[in-house]
Amino acid sequence: MTDLSSICEKELGHFENICDESMVDLKGVLPSEMLFLCSLTRNFKAQALIESGRARGVSTALISAFFQNDPIRLYSVENTRFSEDSLIAEKRLAQYQNLTLIYGDAFIRLPLLAKKHDSSVIFIDGPKGEKAILLAATLLRSNASIQAVFIHDTYKGSVERSLLDRHFPNHLSSDDQTFVEKFRYLDDSSWDKLAQLGDHSVAPYKQNGLPVSSYGHTVSMIPNSAGIAAQELAAYQALGKAVGCYEYSSMTHIFREIKTYLPRKSFFKMLLKR
Secondary structure, eight states, X not given: OOOHHHHHHHHHHHHHHHOOGGGOOTTOOOHHHHHHHHHHHHHHTOSEEEEEOOTTSHHHHHHHHHTTTSSOEEEEEESOSSSHHHXXXXXXXXXXXXXXXXXXXXXXXXXXXXXXXXSEEEEEOSSOTHHHHHHHHHHHHHOTTEEEEEEEOOOTTXXXXXXXXXXXXXXXXXXXXXXXXXXXXXXXXXXXXXXXXXXXXXXXXXXXXXXXXXXXXXXXXXXXXXXXXXXXXXXXXXXXXXXXXXXXXXXXXXXXXXXXXXXXXXXXXXXXXX
């Protein structure tokens, strides 16, 4: 693959044109991290980009705006249909005609969506923790057409990052020092807006109020390459999971999909406020 900075510099002008303050919100992804994701995705020339976990739809909106004139198919999967975040996301994303919103379980929906295309990339922003790594391993193991899996919140010291460093050492991350030095200016207004929205727990080199070695939340990319199957198997074994633990029966599919449509407590609290 070409040098990371060169790939991102090629897309920088277009990215700056579509990225404004409306693309910053709670539970979102930093602009520099989105430049990393969008630039590498375009470099892969994938037929589809499949996102898991859209929350308020901030990253989804930026992805949709970036690829608005590209032939790539965009999908966003969310596992909670009735929540305040889902309503905010649907309103924010209504303008994008190149995007399909889907509700369901990521372990069920993502493999099915990936198999519809000869080439795709995946962006996992939910589930979190070891489940994010297991989902990545499941996808890469079961579908050779997936060119890469991106995972959010992989800052150094996180569960995700420790597992990536151990089992997928060929990953590429947006906290790469050269990348940060060149593109961190894209996030300058984001930190201020997050503070205004009430999130004071994050800042450059700070997560959950504590200092960390990574500049931001961080997006990491696992390329699908030779030897990846052995890495995936090792990740499953280290986490004490059977390789087929997320290959569900038809009945389990139904129960997990039904769970998507069960309102959470936060949804009822939101209704009471209105």
